[in-house]
Every structure is written in structure tokens, then in C-alpha cells.
Amino acid sequence: MTCSCATHTEKKDVGMPQEALVLEAKMMTATEKHFTLKLRDGSKFEYEPGQIVEAGLFGYGEIPLGLSSSPTQEDSFELVVRKVGKVSSALLKLEKGDSMYIRGPLGHGFPMEELRNSDVLIVAGGIGLCPTRSLIRYICDRREEFKKFTLFFGARSPKEQLFTDDLANWRCSMDVTYDETVDKGDDSWKGNVGVITTLFAKHPDLSPETKVIVCGPPIMYKFVIRELDKIGIPHENVFVDLERRMKCGMGKCGHCQINDKYTCKDGPVFRFSEIENLPEAI
Amino acid sequence: MPTYHLSETELSSWVNAIMATQPVIGPVAKKSRFVFDRLEDSADLRLDYDTTILPPKKAFFPPKQDLLHFDASGVRGAIKPESKVLFGVHPYDIKAIHMLDVLFAEGHPDHAYLANREATTIIGSSVQNHYQHAFFGTASPSVPVQGHDAFLTKIPDGYTLDILSEKGRKLIEGQNFKPASAEQTAASEKVNEDAKANCPEKLTYTSEEIKAKLKASWDSPLWEEASQDCFSCGSCNTTCSTCYCFDVQDTWNIDQKSGKRYRRWDACMTTEFAEVSVQGGTENFRETKAARYRHRMMRKAAYLNDKLGGPACVGCGRCSGACTADIANPVNFIDKLMKS
Numbered sequence: 001m002t003c004s005c006a007t008h009t010e011k012k013d014v015g016m017p018q019e020a021l022v023l024e025a026k027m028m029t030a031t032e033k034h035f036t037l038k039l040r041d042g043s044k045f046e047y048e049p050g051q052i053v054e055a056g057l058f059g060y061g062e063i064p065l066g067l068s069s070s071p072t073q074e075d076s077f078e079l080v081v082r083k084v085g086k087v088s089s090a091l092l093k094l095e096k097g098d099s100m101y102i103r104g105p106l107g108h109g110f111p112m113e114e115l116r117n118s119d120v121l122i123v124a125g126g127i128g129l130c131p132t133r134s135l136i137r138y139i140c141d142r143r144e145e146f147k148k149f150t151l152f153f154g155a156r157s158p159k160e161q162l163f164t165d166d167l168a169n170w171r172c173s174m175d176v177t178y179d180e181t182v183d184k185g186d187d188s189w190k191g192n193v194g195v196i197t198t199l200f201a202k203h204p205d206l207s208p209e210t211k212v213i214v215c216g217p218p219i220m221y222k223f224v225i226r227e228l229d230k231i232g233i234p235h236e237n238v239f240v241d242l243e244r245r246m247k248c249g250m251g252k253c254g255h256c257q258i259n260d261k262y263t264c265k266d267g268p269v270f271r272f273s274e275i276e277n278l279p280e281a282i
Numbered sequence: 283m284p285t286y287h288l289s290e291t292e293l294s295s296w297v298n299a300i301m302a303t304q305p306v307i308g309p310v311a312k313k314s315r316f317v318f319d320r321l322e323d324s325a326d327l328r329l330d331y332d333t334t335i336l337p338p339k340k341a342f343f344p345p346k347q348d349l350l351h352f353d354a355s356g357v358r359g360a361i362k363p364e365s366k367v368l369f370g371v372h373p374y375d376i377k378a379i380h381m382l383d384v385l386f387a388e389g390h391p392d393h394a395y396l397a398n399r400e401a402t403t404i405i406g407s408s409v410q411n412h413y414q415h416a417f418f419g420t421a422s423p424s425v426p427v428q429g430h431d432a433f434l435t436k437i438p439d440g441y442t443l444d445i446l447s448e449k450g451r452k453l454i455e456g457q458n459f460k461p462a463s464a465e466q467t468a469a470s471e472k473v474n475e476d477a478k479a480n481c482p483e484k485l486t487y488t489s490e491e492i493k494a495k496l497k498a499s500w501d502s503p504l505w506e507e508a509s510q511d512c513f514s515c516g517s518c519n520t521t522c523s524t525c526y527c528f529d530v531q532d533t534w535n536i537d538q539k540s541g542k543r544y545r546r547w548d549a550c551m552t553t554e555f556a557e558v559s560v561q562g563g564t565e566n567f568r569e570t571k572a573a574r575y576r577h578r579m580m581r582k583a584a585y586l587n588d589k590l591g592g593p594a595c596v597g598c599g600r601c602s603g604a605c606t607a608d609i610a611n612p613v614n615f616i617d618k619l620m621k622s
Contacts, residue, residue, distance in 0.1 A: 014390055016359060017350070058352040059541050061532045085559040101357070218565075244567065245558045247530045250390035254527030254550060257577075258567070260585035265389055279500060280567055280577075 014250060017056070017101035020045075023076055025095050028162050031083045032127070033092050034068070038076045040099065045077050049134040050109025050241060050269045053102045054249045055079055060090040064246040064256075066131025066268065067105070070138040080130040080162070106249040107268050110135050110213060111239060118211045119148040123224050125196055125216025129153055129162050131241050131268070132215050136166075140175045150177045150203060154196035154216070157182050158189045179203065196220060200227040208232035214272075215241035221282045225272070238272035242281065283450075286459035287466050288441045293434075296457055297324040300367055307341045308369035309334055318368070329370050329436065333413035333598055337523035338375050339382055341368045342398035345520075346546045349394055349530070353540035360542065361394050363401035367453065370407040370434070373427045373474070374418035374596040378523035379404065380429035381590050385526060388589065394545075403449045406433040408470070409477040413599050417613050419478035420485040421597025425590060435470035442470040481597070483613045487620050489583070489593050495620055496584045500576070504622055508615055509575035511607035516549025518578065518601035518610040524594045525549070550577055579615065 019040040028034045039045050047053075047067055056062030063085075069078035081091045094100055120139060124132045139146050151170060155161045161182070170178040179199045181192040192198060196216070200206070208231055214224050221240060228238060244256035244263040251265030259278040261267065275281040288296065300306050306321045309331040316331035318338045336345075348360035371379070379399075386395040406427070409416075431450030435442045442462045445451050462470070485492070519525045529548040534541040548555060551574050556567040568574050586594040595612060602611035609615075 013393070015349075015393060017357065056532075058350075058357060058543065059532050059534050061530070061543075088559075243558065245556065247528070248392075248545075250392065251388075252386065252390075252392055252526065252528070253530065253545075253548070255529075255548070255555065257550075257556075257581075259580070280573070 014103050014106060017054075017062075017103050019099050020055075020102050022094050022096055022098045022100065025098075028080070028164075029160055032162060033081050033083075034163075035079045035081065035094070035100070036069075036076050037079065037100070037102075044074075045102075045105075047071055047077070047105035048109040048112065049138045050131060051105035052107050052131075052246075052249070052264070052268055053079070053104035054106065054246065055081070055091065055100055055102045056087055057090050057094075057100060061087045062101075062103070062247075062249075063087045063091075064106075064243075064249065064264065064268075066134070066241065068130045068133045070134050070136075070141055072138055072141040080127070082127055103249060106246075107264050108266065110241075110269050111211075111271075112138075115139075115211050116145050117147065119150075119207055119209060120146055120213070121150045121152070121206060121210045122213045123152045123196060123216070123220075125154045125220045126156065126160070127162070128215035128217070128220075128241070132213060133163060133166065135213060136170075136176070140173070143175050148177070148207075148210075149175065150206065150210075151179070152196055152199045153178070153180045154199075154220075155180075155182050157184050158186055177203070195223065197223045197227050200230075206231050206233075208234075210237070212238045213241065213269075214238065218282055225276075235273040235276060236271060239269050240272050240275070240282070241269050242267050242275075244268075283445045283447075285462040285467055285470075286443045286445070286454070287462040288434075288443055288459055290440060292457075292459065293441055294324045294327075296454070297321070297327060297369065299457070300369075300453060305364065305366040306369050307338070307366060321369070327370065329407050329434070330410045331370070332411040333372070333416065333600060335600075336521060337378060337598065337600065338368055338371050339379060339523060339526075341366065342402050343382065343395055343526065346544055347394060348542050348544045350543040351540070352542070359393075360544075361397045363397040365401045365403075367403045367405060369405045371404055371430065372409050372418075372598075373406060373477075374416075374421070374598050375523050376404065376406050376427050376430045377422065377425050377596045378598070380427075381425070381524050381586075381594055381596075382526055383429055384590060385586070403453060404430040404432075405450070405453070406430045408433075408435040408473050410436050412477075412480060412482055413603070414482055415599030415602035415611065415613075416481045416597060417483040417485055417599060418597035419481040421595050421612075422489060422590075422592035424489060425592040425596075435473050437466060437469040437473060439466070442466050483597075483599065483602075483611075485597075485613055485616060487616065489587065492593070492616055492620070493584045493587055496580060499619060499622070502619070502622060504615075504619055505572040505576045506570075508609055508618070509571040511609055512551065512571045512575060513607055514551055514553050514571060514574065515606065516552045517604040517606065519549035519551055520547055521600040521604040523596055523598050523600065524582070527555075550574060550581070575609075579612070582612065583616070
């Protein structure tokens, strides 16, 4: 996909990390921490929904993270770090007043021009809610620019649900038709239990013209696509947000390559029809 | 741009003159092989080398390169380009360097590479002896030899020297080289044409035919067959003149306060190259030897062709010689693939 946003036309030097101040840091689950940040130098961090940053600490390294906030949010931006390895564990120790270092924004985000004036469905599984939240919040902030907006979110268990404040808002919001499921419930859970595809049967009104965003664990994609096929949504209108090991974030180092595409530069959001025949994609 | 004629004596006094002003990196003997190294004495220069163990890209894209230095006071870029002359680069390696120039400049420019490259003057030289696995005469024939500053060709009565850029012209300031005669120029053209024709190995298919066949062979059993004996060591990558994948790591100094971020050459044939950390372990997007072998071949002969005007292989033959399992030779594999 091509993009004419400031990031890609002005060729910002994304090789040099910028210091970002932690305004708020909050554990969301046992392993995920939610950071609200702003650039130390006071400048605004400009990005598009779905773009990524390389976030890190000197001496530890960097990891790629999707931005979790919407650019409509003026004074700060947000990232979620899941504790997985050396770098993420170091980042998880940061608290309010500390700094992390970011490079970006990198890559191509969601196709905003195509989504405007369309019905939009977002299917987010687990940590896939983090990058898609940038788009969810964007749509809610500029609701009049979009038509019918539906959001499906699936988590493994109620305890692993992310952004619970947001979820509570979306459940009663007029801006979004929100539905959710967990793979395994607990005593307090009154909602749907089952994989995310079980939500489709409850929403027979999804039109074949809907533009769809899918982000979640690799296993989720093929089953969600099967449901979309049943509705008759063409693969040109489906966008997937992919994850790979990214080192340079600049389309050079080769780690995130999927066949001839670089996830960090050509993605992380890809039109499904463009990658469905790339055997290494999903 | 002019062509001059140099005698052996003029050549060595010229090399000495350059060495007096800046470092000169050139081919020198190392046991039974050759390496590009900083010249200590112009007599060490071995323009009769067949090929070097590592390609000359290391002069500005070193195996390990600092990107950033950090301490309690902040972070600084570590790019410190040093003016130098890369002397005696064979035409296939010149092509490879130009490919890297294109790839590092496109999109987000890689300043760590470009600054070092800009500070380097490249003097090419004709192939006097062929490496046993060389097939540069038939690899990427559509890609011109370009981006260098001067080119030296060994002819029976000395050398011809083509000056190709302003950087090249500056290097001969103060020298009194005579213009080459028409016979000498014609002789040098023949030398370079013969060098291509006399490669010990040859591709017998066009780049387009190979690319089309590769793209149609994603599910071929050949990948599995060809990669069976692979040790996943990455030698084919690290000796490749066009490979440019790298890893980025941070390290602390002994004070535990300051340190650096550096990059080092990486290799897509190694097991963990496409591995990501996930909760509870790792996930590998190219888990099998066959998938990695295919990725390397695709990257050399299919994925980058449009950007480079031809395949990202220049036929140096280093991978064939470096492979312990003897499976990396592109000529052998392509031949098998095309006949399948």
C-alpha cells in the first residue's frame, strides 16, 4: 500500500531514538503494562492508526510495538508492553517519570481513506486489541466519518481482557456495536464463551461491503476469513495486522521479511488479497 | 573520462602516493587465500588474486559496526566515516556494492552505511585469475558495472587506468600518467571480455527464465532435497557480496552505565533468524532448512530483481566455496531446478 502521510513524504530520520517520558504506567493483566507517554522534547508525536514504533532502553535493545492510542489524542500516545523477553521485561519495570526510547512511527497503518464512509468491522483477538485500539478510538472520535462500526474482541479468559475501562465504555456506547467472547469463562463471566468466530452468527446484519480489520494470533486468521467468505466480503476489503521480529524497522535488516515484503515497511497492515498467496505470511 | 597507461613501477609509486594521504584497503594474501585488508606496504597488494574470503563490502559495511553510544548524559550517533580507498575490486564485487548502495539508500536511508560508503573511493581491477567457482560472466548480465571511481586493467605491457569520477580524478592529481594508446585500450577491453567468457562455471538460463521458474516452484520437492545436508551455519550469507541482513544488539560497558548499540551481519540461513519471542517460547516463521534455503534463493534471484535491474547475485562463487555441506552452489541448484 502507498501512503502520503507526513512520515513517508518527509523522510524523518527514524534511525535515532527519541526520549519519551512515561506519564502513566499501569499493569493491565499479570503480563501486560499500559504506558501513556509524550516526547521529552515537547514535540508532538505524529502517526497514523496502525503504525508501529521500535521501543526500547539502551543496554537492553528494542522491540516493535503497535501504537495503542489514536492520533486524535493530542497530548500523549500509548503503548502496551507484554512481558515476553529481555527487552519487554526491562520496559515493564518503568514507572511514571521514567523514560523509554522510541523510533518511528514506522510502516503503513490502516487504510484510513478506504475505511472512511464505509461500514467497518474490527476483529481483535487477545493482544491484537492493542494496535487496533488506535483505530477504534480514532473512529469513535470521528464517528461521523464512518458508517456502521462493529467490534469483536476475544480473549482467552476474563482475566486476560485488556483495556477493561474501554471495554466497559464500548459495551454501552452508541458509537460502536461491540461484542465479546472468552475461550474459557469463570464464575463471574456472563457473556459469550467460545472462539471469536462464534460471534459472527449473532450479527447477521454485517454487509458484504464491510471493510474488515483482523488482528490476533496467527491461528485466528484463517477461521475469521472463512466467516468473512460466508458473508461475501471480498479479500480486497480485508486488512490484517501482522507481527514479526523487526530489528531495524527500516526495511533493511531482513528479519521481518515475508517473501518479498518487509512487515516493518510494507506493513504491518497488509491488504489480505495481497498476502494471502504468500506462503510465509500467516 | 580519460584512460591512462601505467607501468608496474608507476602503479606501485601511485599506490604509495595514495597510502601517504589515506588508508588503502586492497587484496592481500592470507595463507592460501586472499582477503581485503589495510595495506601496510604497497608490495603486499595482490592484484592477481582470484577472489577474497569475504567480499569488499566490509570496508564500509563491517561485520560489526557501532550505531549509537550512550551514557548517563544521553545518546549519540556513532557514525564516524573515514576517508579511504578500496583498491583492486573485481567487476562482480563492484556490481554488488552498487546493489547495496541502492538498497541502503531506498526508503528510509541507512546513514550508517551511506556515510561510510560516501567516504570511500573505489578503484576496480580486472580479473587476472579465476576463482574455481566463479560464474560472474553469466550472473546478472543486465546489471552494469557501475558506482566505482576508477578501473585498472592488467594488459601485457602494464595497466590501463580508466578514470570514471571526480573522486577518481582527485586520486591521480600530481601523477604524470600517459594517455593509453588505442591498442592498449583495445587490449584492456579484450581482457575484461575474456575474463567474463572464461569463468569456470556458467549459468545457461536468463535471469528472467530463472526468476519465473523460481516463482513457480514454491512447493517443489527440490528445496527439501537441496537443503537436507544444510548445517544452517550461514556461511553462504556471510561470504555473499550482496547479502546485507543484520542483527542489532545493545551492550553495556564495564561501568554498567555507558554502552553501545551495534549491528552485526546476520544470516537468513541460521535457525533463529525469523524467530519471534512469544509468551511461553518462540515461534519461527521459517522453521525448516528447506524454507530457509528457498528464502535465500528467492532473495538472490527473484525478490530484488525489480529494484536492482537483475538478480541480487553477481556470480562471485564465494558461497559455493564456503559451504561445508557443498549445497550452496547457485549454478548447480539453478540447473537442477530448471530441469525439474
